[in-house]
Amino acid sequence: MGKKITPISELGEFKLIEKLTSNAPKYYSEIIMGIGDDAAVIKSTSENYLLITTDLLTEGIHFNLVYTPLKHLGYKAVAVNLSDIAAMNGTPKYITVSLAVSSKFSVEALEQLYEGIYAACKKYKVELIGGDTSSSLTGMTLSITAIGEVHPHKICYRNGAKLNDLVCVTGNLGASYLGLQLLEREYRLFKDSPEIQPDFSTKEYLLERQLKPEPRFDVLKALSDANITPNAMIDISDGLSSEINHICKASNKGAKIYAHKIPIDAVTAITAEEFNMSPETAAIHGGEDYELLFTTSLDNLNKLLNIPSVSIIGKITDPSEGIHLVLNEGNEIDLSSKGWDAFLPKKEET
Numbered sequence: 001m002g003k004k005i006t007p008i009s010e011l012g013e014f015k016l017i018e019k020l021t022s023n024a025p026k027y028y029s030e031i032i033m034g035i036g037d038d039a040a041v042i043k044s045t046s047e048n049y050l051l052i053t054t055d056l057l058t059e060g061i062h063f064n065l066v067y068t069p070l071k072h073l074g075y076k077a078v079a080v081n082l083s084d085i086a087a088m089n090g091t092p093k094y095i096t097v098s099l100a101v102s103s104k105f106s107v108e109a110l111e112q113l114y115e116g117i118y119a120a121c122k123k124y125k126v127e128l129i130g131g132d133t134s135s136s137l138t139g140m141t142l143s144i145t146a147i148g149e150v151h152p153h154k155i156c157y158r159n160g161a162k163l164n165d166l167v168c169v170t171g172n173l174g175a176s177y178l179g180l181q182l183l184e185r186e187y188r189l190f191k192d193s194p195e196i197q198p199d200f201s202t203k204e205y206l207l208e209r210q211l212k213p214e215p216r217f218d219v220l221k222a223l224s225d226a227n228i229t230p231n232a233m234i235d236i237s238d239g240l241s242s243e244i245n246h247i248c249k250a251s252n253k254g255a256k257i258y259a260h261k262i263p264i265d266a267v268t269a270i271t272a273e274e275f276n277m278s279p280e281t282a283a284i285h286g287g288e289d290y291e292l293l294f295t296t297s298l299d300n301l302n303k304l305l306n307i308p309s310v311s312i313i314g315k316i317t318d319p320s321e322g323i324h325l326v327l328n329e330g331n332e333i334d335l336s337s338k339g340w341d342a343f344l345p346k347k348e349e350t
């Protein structure tokens with residue numbers, strides 16, 4: 001009998017990672033967290049832990065250069081990496097940038113990319129310390145590694161959620177996903193009739209959220225000032241439903257999320273309706289908001305109410321209760337199954 005050939009799609013991204021890494025050789029006790037969180041955590045000689053995280057962006061999968069200015073791409077590539085450092089409650093310090101480019105890119109185009117990279121470096125005070133450059137047959141691939149630090153008392157893992165914790169989210173959700181839908185729609189129109197100019201007026205906020213996301217270090221500062229260290233935290237790259245599953249699975253807990261508590265911007269809501277989608281669907285399943293999802297003790301309720309940009313959207317429960325979205329009329333939707341994804345137009349695996 002021949003060896004079984006398994007298509008990647010049979011496993012999906014997370015099971016694939018699990019399969020490829022479950023037998024990784026292990027040597028060093030200073031690795032506090034390897035695979036399985038937003039960043040790896042290493043005990044170093046300083047009093048802080050070292051945080052290391054990496055992300056890969058591929059042309060045609062993660063970005064479309066027809067509507068993504070290279071400067072924005074550079075900025076976003078850095079921002080999404082720093083968001084993983086933020087998710088550990090850390091401070092970013094250094095990045096490396098690795099780049100594969102085909103001959104269609106000019107030197108000037110790559111300088112644009114680096115302008116964006118440096119704009120993010122300046123905004124978040126991180127230094128570029130290295131990388132790698134190669135040619136490519138198929139457009140651009142960009143990989144950034146971010147290195148940061150965090151005090152051991154301040155670190156937040158995905159696995160720290162406690163029973164009855166409040167589930168909180170920063171900012172608002174769904175805007176980035178709808179920004180992408182708008183860009184994709186205009187792109188399709190443009191392919192058919194290039195003379196039509198796109199009109200994005202009143203939708204600028206959605207485009208900004210898609211093209212120029214910002215890691216929420218401002219909220220981490222506010223939480224720290226209020227003496228709150230979340231019990232568990234993750235950044236929202238793949239959508240709220242996916243991230244609450246990560247926290248619950250890692251923490252061996254369940255959760256109830258209240259649909260009417262999920263923060264949704266007015267332009268997001270209006271635009272969702274235009275796409276025949278409920279605003280909640282966009283907010284719960286749309287990705288790339290790069291907001292933070294965290295859990296913290298009920299004791300912090302009053303302090304949280306005084307922090308702008310934080311919404312309390314649910315609570316952590318016993319794992320036997322599963323992970324549910326509670327709708328206004330009291331009905332519950334299971335968020336642990338993939339069922340609801342059918343509501344969204346097909347999304348690329350990230």
Ligand code: ADP
Nearest residue numbers: 017020021034035036037038039040055084237
């Ligand atoms: P995030 O969405 O926060 O970037 P991912 O879902 O990409 O996190 O990754 C989950 C975990 O799996 C992380 O710890 C990451 O470092 C690890 N990981 C992802 N891909 C690989 C790989 N090809 N080899 C080893 N570890 C990986």
Ligand code: MG
Nearest residue numbers: 038084087235
């Ligand atoms: Mg992450």
